[in-house]
Amino acid sequence: MSKKLPTRLVSEPIVEVVSEVRFAAEGDAVVNLLPGILHAELGPFDQQGRTFPVPFPVEMLAADPSLAFRPQVVMSKDNRIIQVGPRAVSVALRAPYPGWTKFSAIICEVFDVVCAQSFISSFDWLSLKYLDVISFEDESPTLGWLDADLSLGGSRIDQQPSAMRVE
Secondary structure (H helix, E strand, C coil): CCCCCCCCCCCCCEEEEEEEEEEEECCCHHHHHHHHHHHHHHCCCCEEEECCCCCCCHHHHHHCHHHHHCCCEEEEECCEEEEEECCEEEEEEECCCCCHHHHHHHHHHHHHHHHCCCCEEEEEEEEEEEEECCCCCCCCCCHHHCCCCCEECCEECCCCCCCCCCC
């Protein structure tokens, strides 16, 4: 039973796609310098601003490591968003999604600039996330719509509304 899979859906369900790179960097050089470098290399941007009224002091970042990955500067142009944090940079595209070829070119363009900076010492995380919204007119979808069987603890769960996250 060989079914030909589509390469593109008629109605694009992707409403946002995000790629993030995390790295090691000293001090606050990333938040203070990288937005200007990105602006010079890839700008101009329609909007650019800080996500918080004031930048976090280096001591505060050291006290709460979860803040190191939070974006502090956001730059946008059309449907493209670049977010810069002390130890992370992300690139997001909002709908309409142009396809992987164009999105990967945008990712490479931004991350090439990030990778070239001497104040970033090493990279330790790269992620890719798609946010899809699929609407159904008549009934709620179930896992039974897929050509798959899913069970948990020996009980089938594909006959009732379910949510599953795989990482």
